[in-house]
Amino acid sequence: MRKILEKIGEQFSRLLAEAGRLSILFGQAVVGIFSPPFRLEESLLQMEEVGVHSLSVTLITGAFTGMVLALQTYIGFKRFNAESLVGTVVALSMTRELGPVLTGLVVAARAGSSIAAELGTMRVTEQIDALTTMAVNPIEYLVSPRLLAGLVMLPLLTALANIMGITGGYLVSVYILGANSLVYIRRTFDYLTYQDIYSGIFKAAVFGVIITVVGCYKGFYAEGGAHGVGRATTGAVVMSYMLIIISNYIITALFF
Amino acid sequence: MIQLIDIHKSFRNKQVLKGVNLEIKRGESMVVIGGSGCGKSVLMKHIMGLIWPDRGRVLIEGRDIASCSRWELKEIRKKFGMLFQxxxxxxxxxxxxxxxxxxxxxxxxxxxxxxxxxxxxxxxxxxxxxxxxxxxxxxxxxxxxxxxxxxxxxxPEILLYDEPTTGLDPIMADVINELIIRMKEVYKVTSLTITHDMKSAYKIADRIGMLYDGRIIEVGTPEEIQNTQNPIVRQFITGSAKGPITEGACL
Known part of the structure; x- marks a missing residue:
C-alpha cells in the first residue's frame, strides 16, 4: 500500500514539475515577445510554417467535416421533419466546436510535432547551447516567434475552416440532398450570433498557444539523441491533444 | 582570467565533478585531458553558464558568474567563442x-x-x-x-574548444591544431581545449590538466606531463590498457 502511495506521489510531483517548467517557458516566451530585439522576420517565417503550411489540410478537414455534418444531421432531422434546420446545426457546430477543435488537432499533429522535432534536434546537436554561448536567449529566439505564430495563425485557420465547413454543408444539402438554397442560407445565418464566432476564434487562439508552447517545451527539453527526439515529438502531440480537449470543455463551460 | 573553484556537479545521483579547481591565465592555452565520460564537456559548459554547479564558483576576470544579472551574463558571453564537438x-x-x-x-x-x-x-x-x-x-x-x-x-577574448580533433583524419586534425595555434598567436586569445587526443594536446597546450574521477589530478606543461610519475596520468598519456585507470570506475 505504501509503495503504491509513494508511486502516486512520485507521479504527481513529476506532473507538477512538468507543469511548472511549461509555465515558466510560457512566461519567458511571452516576455520575449514584448522585449527587444523584436524578431519580426522569425515570427513571419514561423507564421508561414504554422499557418500557411497547415492551410491545405485544414481546409480539407473543414470542408469534409461540414459535408458529413450536413449529411448526418439531415438523416437524423428528417425523422421528425426538421430538415430545414440542417444549415443552423452545421453553422453552430462548425463555429462553436468543430472548427476550432479540429483545426487545433490538425495543427497539433502537423505543426506541433514539427516544432518539437526541430527544437529537439537542435537540443541534442547542441545548437541551442550554441545560441546561448553566442549570447542569444534561445527562448526569445526560438519559442517567442513560434508562440506568436500560433496565437495569430490558429484563429485565421479556424475562420477559414468554418467558411469551408459551412460551404461544404451548403453544397451537400443543396446539390445532393435537394434543400432549397435560399432557405438553407437564411437558416444558416438566422441563428448564428457574433458570440458563436468569437467563442470559436477565442478557443482557437488558446489552442494556438497550447500547440506551440507544448511543441517548444517538449523539443527544448529533449534528451537522449534520436530516440529522445522521437519521444519528444510523440509527447508533444499527445500532450497537445489532451490539453486541447480538456481546455475546450473548460472554456465552453466557463465562458460560453 | 578564468577560475574554477571547488566545482561539484551531479546528474541523477551520479556525481560527475567532485571538486574541480583550475585556473587559466590570460593569453594561455590550457588543455584538459581525460577519458570519455569523465565530465570534460560538463566542466567546459560550467564556464559559459550552460550548466550551473551544485557547489563551487566560476570566476571570469574575478567575477562570479552566478552573481551576474542576465544582462551581465550576456555581456560576459560576448567575450567567448566556442567550438562544439x-x-x-x-x-x-x-x-x-x-x-x-x-x-x-x-x-x-x-x-x-x-x-x-x-x-x-x-x-x-x-x-x-x-x-x-x-x-x-x-x-x-x-x-x-x-x-x-x-x-x-x-x-572573442576567450575560445573554448570541445574535442576539436575528434572524428577527423590525422591531416585534418593537424589543420585544426594549426588553426588553434594561429588564433592564439594572431588574436592573443585565452583558450581552453578539452580532448583525449594527446598529439593535439602536446602541440597546442601551454599547460595540460588531467581530469580523473571528478577532479583535476595534475597540471603541468606538456614536458612535465610527458615526464610525470603519476601512474594514472602515465597510463592515460601512453594509452596503455593496463594500469590504475582500468581498475578504477571512471572508464
Missing part, C-alpha cells in the same frame, strides 16, 4: 548566415560589412567561397572549420 552549426541557415549570426545579433554592421567579415573569417579557416552552402553539404572537417569561423567572427 559536432560543430553545432544551425542547419536551417547557410554557412554564411552561421558565421555572420553573432554579428547580425550583436552589432550594427551593415549586411555588406557582415558579408565581408564572413568572407574574411572563412578565408582564415581555409574555406573561401562556401558561404552559400548548407551545413549538410559539408564534411566533418569542414563543419569544424566553419564552427571555428563562427566562433571567431565576433573576435
Amino acid at each position: 559536432g560543430a553545432a552549426l544551425f542547419d536551417s541557415m547557410t554557412v554564411g548566415q552561421n558565421v555572420g549570426f553573432g554579428l547580425k545579433e550583436h552589432t550594427s554592421l551593415s549586411k555588406e560589412e557582415i558579408r565581408k567579415r564572413v568572407q574574411e573569417k572563412l578565408q582564415m579557416v581555409g574555406l573561401p567561397g562556401i558561404e552559400d552552402l548548407r551545413p549538410d553539404e559539408l564534411s566533418g572537417g569542414m563543419k569544424k572549420r566553419v564552427g571555428l569561423a563562427r566562433a571567431i567572427a565576433m573576435e
